[in-house]
Amino acid sequence: MTVPRSTLRLQFHRGFTFDDALAHIEYFAALGISHLYASPVTTAAPGSMHGYDTVDYTQVSAECGGEAALKKLADKLHERGMGLIVDVVPNHMGVAGSGAHNAWWRDILEWGRHSAYARHFDVDWHSPDPALRGKVLLPCLGAPYGDELAAGRIALRFDADTGRFNIGYGDHLCPVCPVDYATLLQTAERADLTALAERFRGLTTQPADQPRAAQACDALRDFAKQHGRAPIEFVLQTHAPEDPVTRDHLHRLLERQHFRLAWWRTAADEVNWRRFFDISTLAAVRVERPEVFDAVHALVFRLYADGVIDGVRIDHIDGLAEPREYCQRLRQRLSELREGAPYIVVEKILARGEALRDDWPVDGTTGYDFMNDVGALLHDPRGAQPLAAAWAAISGRSAAFADEALAARRKMLTENLAAELDRAARAVHRIARDHLATRDFTYTSIRRVVGELAAHFPVYRIYPQNGLRSAADNVFFERALDGARQTLSSADRRVLEQVDAWLGSGADEPASLREPASLRGGVTPPQGAAVGAFNHAAAARRTVQTLFSQLTAPVAAKSIEDTACYRYGRLLSRNEVGADPGEFALSVAQFHAGNLERARRFPHAMLVTATHDHKRGEDVRARLAVLSEIADEWSATLRAWSTLNTPLRRAPDGDTIVDALTEDWAPGPAAEAMLYQTLVGCWPPDLTADDEAGIAALAERVAQWQLKALREAKLRTNWFAPDEAYENACRAFLLDILAPQRRDGFLRELCAFVARIGRAGAVNSMQQTILRLASPGVPDLYQGTELWDFSLVDPDNRRPVDFARRAALLAEKPPSGFLASWRDGRVKLAIVQRMLALRAHLPELLSHGTYLPLGVQGAHAERVIAFARRHGNAWAVVIATRLAVPLLGSAAAPANVDADAEANAGDHAQSDLPLVEPARWEDTAVRMPEELVARAMFDWVSPAAPKVEDDGLLYLRDALTSMPIAVLVEDGVPRA
Structure with a gap:
């Protein structure tokens, strides 16, 4: 298998074709990408901007250029020693x-x-x-x-x-x-x-x-x-x-x-x-059937056999009836077509504590789990409680995300996915009718039970084999059972226990329940009939388990990602695809544990921090994470801004201004608080309060986000029954607070606050970037995010990318040379370019190297993460600044920051650099591996060559002098 060193995700459509990508191959190569990673290339509905609404599996999209153009792109990639991975959509078609x-x-x-x-x-x-x-x-x-x-x-x-x-x-x-x-x-x-x-x-x-x-x-x-x-x-x-x-x-x-x-x-x-x-223009296909599997993959198999593509990404694996069998069949077929093992990754949302199954023969996930880990690592756990309390006080909603999630699940089951719940309940009811002991279990009681199980289900789905749940399934199923037991009446408990058995608990059942009705009553049927009856019963259970799994998966996706995440606003940087907003932060030790597990089980899984599905750009989330470090100040700021903009509130049934004492107004306290977070997160670093054109353009983008957010929340308006008067009032409020006449009021305060946290946000962004590029796995770069990514949810995150500009910004000097002008994003581009060059120079080190967490000690040990990668005699040591607000001098120093260090920082604390003054690190040091004590090391991202002390300590005041991150390699490795 040719494992990608790195991938670049491109969204193909009629506005960006295969020929358009071909024109930028030299840039992609110079950046250091080994494989392009394409959105679906099959024929989609006319005008599709994403390709997930396939209408013809057998033809390459003509709107994207057709098969000839795709092969031309692949040929050029192969000439440059690069490859092509394509997205496959086996679950549904556009109708x-x-x-x-x-x-x-x-x-x-x-x-x-x-x-x-x-x-x-x-x-x-x-x-x-x-x-x-x-x-x-x-x-x-x-x-x-x-x-x-x-x-x-x-x-x-x-x-x-x-x-x-x-x-x-x-x-x-x-x-x-x-x-x-x-x-x-x-x-x-x-x-x-x-x-x-x-x-x-x-x-x-x-x-x-x-x-x-x-x-x-x-x-x-x-x-x-x-x-x-x-x-x-x-x-x-x-x-x-x-x-x-x-x-x-x-x-x-x-x-x-x-x-x-x-x-x-x-x-x-x-x-x-x-x-x-719940999308009625996308119909699910039964890819578990052999003839459907062959038809769906005919083009993919041909392209792989011809060497046009080198691997596949499987969309929405949890929609399939039998994900394990599907993955096995796919790998077998691809392996038969060409020598070497194919590269296969699956789009799978993993909850905390849920592992990708070992019996799926894939190379890992598409990286949402890593995005969740690295995103949580950016947050200060001390901000969780005060921000939750402030959110509850401001919005009047629950402080706990779990409450929002459960309410959203119930809403989806009642209003959006009722037909799917009915179908699963009817399948269970048919089994009940086949047995004397359960024939009186009513359809209504069964529907209540199935609905409660789905409402409390903490993960996407179960994966039973031979009709039985695994121990891994039961970990999460038991939580659903506990929730259902607490909410169902005692009269439904027996039904719940039986449904649990039919859904694969493996609990012993009375013989009367195991035997089909045809075998009872004193008549002994022929052996063949008995076998047929048992087979029928087994098939009925498998159908029930499949239908239940294909219910809980969309319930999870629509309830969490597309509803609750738009209702809960403690801190929007944690409201992301693949994340649990109820989990606020991750410790360094927990992040290391995740990387170690990934290196052990799926070393070639994708690592992402931005995707075509993200709710907020990676640098929006990185900046918002700073608010976790200044929770009290942010809460006060929210209230102050709301007070400042009170005169601009609108009546929810129109755009008329309302009295300050009016309780019902647009957008309302929760939506207003989320709006302020969004503005803080996506405000471009170089945008000023007097740039009318720039603010107007941003306002239109935010208005587009706001409309989608309000409808996805499904509280005052929704996609099915939009309240246009309320939506227009919310838009008028947004445009009013960003109007030119606010330049000396709200706009000035907003710009000042963004500037206040901007450096810490940039530090977070650089930390996030270096961790993605140096952790075990295959780093993926979403199109255009080489520079700062302050995008919002689609379609904002799928806007055209100016690759020519990015190509012009490539430079052969270390990232530290661009830190002074960090607002233009070149420092991030340089980090990406530099690290991909290291992956090319030492491919085994970062693709197969051992992952070694490194200890940190000293006054500010909690504000550093460090680890080493080792392969043979080659080493790389990665160090990154985290939770940097107190050390940057952009917030009141907490008690654990020494007063002398505060004073000694001098003017640098007030400088514009996203860099901690070296003296502020005091005695903070990384405990280096013994093998590196006597070796000369230099920093791959700056001119620094810090010395490891004889006692094995590397002091941060020496290692992080010109960048908030460092990647130390041995002297003698050719510099890029």
Whole structure:
């Protein structure tokens, strides 16, 4: 396997194509990247800006340049000794426009259960709702069905190019089943159309009849070309929605189709196919089926076999029915296509204490776990309690994130994922009905139990094998059981215990529960029937376990990342994908433990601090983390700013100014507090209060974030039922507080505060960057984040990147040379370039080297993290400043900072550098490995060559003289 040294994530779309990436290959190579890491390259819905709404797995996206351009890009990469990794989306496909661009989806809408692709999608063809049996719910209407039909917005259409009838609604085109064409053509009462109708007479939906239907449609197409549309217009008029009689004909035609058009609001309660989370334009596919697996990966396998790509990233692994089996099958197939082991990483959200499974043959995760670890490391644990208390006092909401999470889970289960909960509960209920002892367990009681388990489930899902949960599963399942026991009534406890067993507890059950009903009653069936009954029972349990897992995963994602994280504002730097905002900080020892575990189990996992899905840019989070060190001051600042801007508050039903004593106002205390945090976090380092154009541009970006944040919180407004008056009032408040007339008021205070914490934020950013580049794993660089990344949630974090500017900023000198001008971000770019050069010079050291945590002692030991990497006789020692506010002199010195050190710091404490004055470190030192005591070391990121004392101590006053970080290697290693 060619393990990447480092990767660069690129988001491809029609605005940034394979040819665009090709134009920057020399920059990527000069930066030191070994592999490009591409967003999905398969054909997505037209205009897709992300590629996760695949509509054709077999073709490279033409909008991105097509297969020829992709191969040209790969060839150029290979010429430069680089490679290509692509994102694969095996869980779902795009079906927007009722699948107008998705041939698989259109086929099942046309032929229903007899479609060649009917089992490709996870459709419940046996819905308990008679109106949906054998049909697919299409919740695409903007208003109730009857209203839209009466308004004439649903119509019968004819496509002369294909000879097909469709039901049209806006951009949606739903195919009419050819079985109905004979009746349709006869309604016009024309001899020529009646003759054509004969071609369709006797058709059924059976697969054997579908080729004849295609031939008949070809004849209809040829007829339309020869005679024009006029004859067909007679057919369309007999189903025109404007007249009550013909509208009834249209309705009756719709009732006969294999789809049911419905108001979009019905999706949460009635959708009978698995979606990606709660998104009704993304339909889940059954990749666990061999024929679907082959179809989904046909292009990927061909590109890998041809040497075009070198590895894959698997999107949303937890959406799959059998992640372990999927990974095993994928690795086996890829290994058969080419010599060497393929590089495979999976997108997996891991909770604290949850490990990636050993029996998944992958190289690790895509790095959210590392992003969580390094992000928590930046926070001062002493800020947790006061910030939580301040948040509760200001917002009136709970101080504990767990409370918000549970409320969000219940809301998602009730309002957004009710259909998915119903489907899982029905599967359990079917098992209950098969046994005498449980046949009286009602559907409603089972639904309550399953709902409570899902509401309290602390991780994405379980991974049972052979119908049983593992010990690792039970660690988290027991927590869900405890939560359910506390909230369910005693009458439901027996149901809970039984559901626990069916979900794989392995608890002993009475024989009457283990035996199918057909084996009881004194009749002994044939051996074959007994085996079949047991197999049926086992299959039913596996179905229940799969449906439960495919319920808890979207509940976790939508409740935590997309709801609770927008409601809870203790400190937004901890509200990130893959993180638990309830976990405020991580100690140095805990961070080391995570790195050691990663090095031992998945040494080639990705390391990320920014992604296409992040809520806030890596440097936004790094700056906001500084607030944990000045919790009391920040809390006072929040209150002062709120008081200052009180005259600008709006009525929630409009943009009129309200009285200061009004209790209900826009944006409201919680949203206002989050807004101030966001402004502090994303404010560009060089933006001043009198830069009207710059502030106006930032205001538009923040307004876009604010709208998304308010809707995701689902409190005063949401995506399904937006309160536009409230949203407009919130926007007006934002634009008002950033208006030019505030330059001597709020804007001046905001700029001053950002300047006040800016240096500490930059120190955090450099610490975070060096840890990503030097820790065990494969560092990934998200596009454009070589410079400061003050982006917000998508689409802000997917804006165009000026790679030419970044290429022009590359320089062959150490990062310390750019520290004085740190605001322009060149120091960060230089750190990235320099460290990737070290990875190229000593590839084994940072890819396979042993990870050794190093002890730190002295007055400020808690403000340092240090470790060594060793491979053979090669060493690198990494040292980084952390929790730097007191030492930078930008806050009141805490009690443990010596007064003399404060005085001796001199003017440097007031300087503009994100660097601790060396004297402030006092006796703080790193305990170096014995092997390095006598060796000459130099700093890879500065001109320093600090000396290790004979007692094995390396003093920070010597090591961190010109940078807040150091990477010490032996003299003799060629400098980049």
